[in-house]
Amino acid sequence: MKNTVTLIATAAMGLEAVVANEVRQLGYKDATVENGKVIFEADHDAIARCNLWLRTADRVKLLIGEFEARTYDELFEGTKALPWEQYIPEDGKFPVTGKSHKSTLYSVPDCQSIVKKAIVEKLKQKYGIANWLEESGSEHKIEAALLKDKVTITLDTSGAGLHKRGYRVGQGDAPLKETLAAALVQLTNWRVDEPFFDLFCGSGTIPIEAALIGQNIAPGFNRSFSAEEWTFINSSIWDKALEEAEDLANYDQPLAIYGSDLDPKMINIARDNAMEAGLADLVQWKQMNAADFHSKEDVGYIVSNPPYGERIGDKKEVEAIYQKLGAVLKDYPAWSKYILTANENFEALFGQKASKKRKLFNAFIKTDYYQYFGKKSK
Known part of the structure; x- marks a missing residue:
């Protein structure tokens, strides 16, 4: 596996520049700001450091791959071509969530199902498993996001959203995140x-x-993360x-x-x-x-x-x-x-x-x- 990864720090609307500033302060200078996210290249250390330190990001996602897909076959083959065995162990649990916006493939449940099937096929092939995958191990939450026929597949490294610092034992009617x-x-x-x-x-x-x-x-000092x-x-x-x-x-x-x-x-x-x-x-x-x-x-x-x-x-x-x-x-x-x-x-x-x-x-x-x-x- 390569030493660097592409990370996506997701952000609430209007906070992208604040999140980008935090990312740069952690030493990751080449951060690109897009709607609702900040994208940057970093080493594996950044997965831990960003989860611990980012005060204003919603979560930290690891980019697995991006490709175009207008048919379910293209979605299946594009997903299967990604190096899943590098990330998910033989017993790994991998629920798939999805979203679709302005894409030919608009049925989110169908897209989730195809992505899941493609990953199962790839892992069975790589691990030499004939029947089914147990999925009894650690969780690797996958998201397949389709935007204008471009598929972005990520792994959620955070688990619970980063706003969950672990100190809120009580709250009022309209708590501020x-x-x-x-x-x-x-x-x-x-x-x-x-x-x-x-x-x-x-x-x-x-x-x-x-x-x-x-x-x-560090705001994440007293909590745990999926990764x-x-x-x-x-x-x-x-x-x-x-x-x-x-x-x-x-x-x-x-x-x-x-x-x-x-x-x-x-x-x-x-x-x-x-x-x-x-x-x-x-x-x-x-x-x-x-x-x-x-x-x-x-x-x-x-x-x-x-x-x-x-x-x-x-x-x-x-x-x-x-x-x-x-x-x-x-x-x-x-x-x-x-x-x-x-x-x-x-x-x-x-x-x-x-x-x-x-x-x-x-x-x-x-x-x-x-x-x-x-x-x-x-």
Whole structure:
């Protein structure tokens, strides 16, 4: 097997550039950005390192092959021609998922079935098996994606999505994905020696992700990944990646991170989640109305995902919250404020035009990330 592989870090719409930046920071410079993904060449070590370190990617996939297919025969032969024996052992389990968009072969169940059949044939041939494959070993989840008659076949190295850090023991009605929360922090220019507040913290995701970033803790440090079980990846690669993550973590970095919420139940959940993440003493939690915010600090950062009035809370109630928030934060011109909301009238309600706006998706809700840069004192 060749030493380098092609990896695809998948990303939520609007976060591709953030994911690409993370990939490059890990040392993989030639990253190509496409819709919903970042593609790059790397060594096997990158499979472990990217799963451990990528804060904003959804998952890391290994590209097995690409080819054109307009008939089921072409799909079968193209799949069978790929070197499956290099990746899947004799007892390997390999469920196949699929998707098809603007392709001649539009029936996803049929495509999945053909791809599965082709891999079975190839492995039986290579391993000299006459009857059936047991599939009792480690899982190798395969995806066959058809787009305009081009077939892309990948192996999912992550298993559970990368947003599943392993610390969420409780959540509210509309939890923010950990990957999006990390992106909201990374899209600011917050520095670890400055105060960081989330005034609508819910289950605590934004402050927890800020603390992980602040102490340079790998987000995947406390979870496992599918590729850890794969025989073609040397287990020493994972040991080395975990060792590197441990060495790079700065557990002594002092942080001033605060999370507040009106709902005392959410504060208890946030506290439990922070404890599960090993950050019990790093974030300070408080039950508080956002309109009661007060700080003696000259500068600081507020990063929040308040209610939108769509899924939780009534629209008028939510708009009143935005107005009160704007009135309170007007007294902190040197502070930087970053607010994610689906409400298109936010700037008018908040009483100030944003320095910058960025379109993002929170689950399937189209939102804007309103960025207000703190005014430098003269």
